[in-house]
Amino acid sequence: MSWYCDVAPGHPWHGPYHDTEYGFPATDETVLFERLCLEIFQAGLSWLLILKKREALNAAFARFDVDRVAAFDDADKARLLADAGIIRNRRKIDAVIENARRVQALRVSHGGFAAWIDAHHPRDLDAWVRLFKTTFKFAGPEVVNEFLMSIDILPGAHRADCPVAARIAACAPVWGTSSR
Known part of the structure; x- marks a missing residue:
């Protein structure tokens, strides 16, 4: 995704995400769930749109x-479908x-x-896709x-010459460290 390393620096929306979140290891359940959900909402749309709607999606x-999202019912679905601030x-x-x-x-x-992610690490993309689909x-x-x-499982978030790549490389290993 080399274009992201070119576009993001200094950009008001892409910049902060690129510089502090994208490609950094993350294990917190809420962070993982939000990232997965944002990627679902992004499908077929631009990442810029998702970043602009991120706060509304969080709200x-x-x-x-x-646990709160798992408890959503039909009334919550109706509320969400009527919310012009999110992807409906x-x-x-x-x-x-x-x-x-x-x-x-x-x-x-x-x-x-x-x-769960760690228990299946490492895999190639095709194996991950099969696992996620099931x-x-x-x-x-x-x-x-x-x-x-986005969570440092697969490579490609940053070019090798991107300053953020060096910061990510300096992070302590997270994945593949649990005893199996």
């Missing part, structure tokens, strides 16, 4: 608190709510979302690839 989806795509909204329930299930089966809704190749790059 509409209870700051991506898994029924399939994406349904996927986010169902995926919250699936993350809850990962707590039981693996100890959490991050532990575990989550609306998890196509682009959603999975961008999500995994």
Whole structure:
């Protein structure tokens, strides 16, 4: 994604995300869930649009608190579909709510979302896509690839000469460190 390293620096929306989040290891459940949801909402749209709507999405989806989103009902779906501040795509909204329930299930089966990812690390993109498709809704190749790059599972978030790449490389290893 070399273009991102060219476009993002200094950009009011892309810059902060590129410089402080994209490609950095993340294991917090809420961060992981938000990232997955943002990638779902981005499918077929621009990342800039998602960044501009990010705060509204956070407000509409209870700051991506898994338990709160998993409890959303038909009234919540109606509220979301009427919210002009977010992406009002029924399939994406349904996927986010169902995926919250699936993350809850990962707590039981693996100890959490991050532990589930770590238990399957490393894999190539095709294997990750197959795994995500059997575990989550609306998890196509682009959603999975961008999500995994955004949390430092798959390479490609930054060019080698991007100053952010050096900062990420200096981070302590997160993935593949659990005992299996």
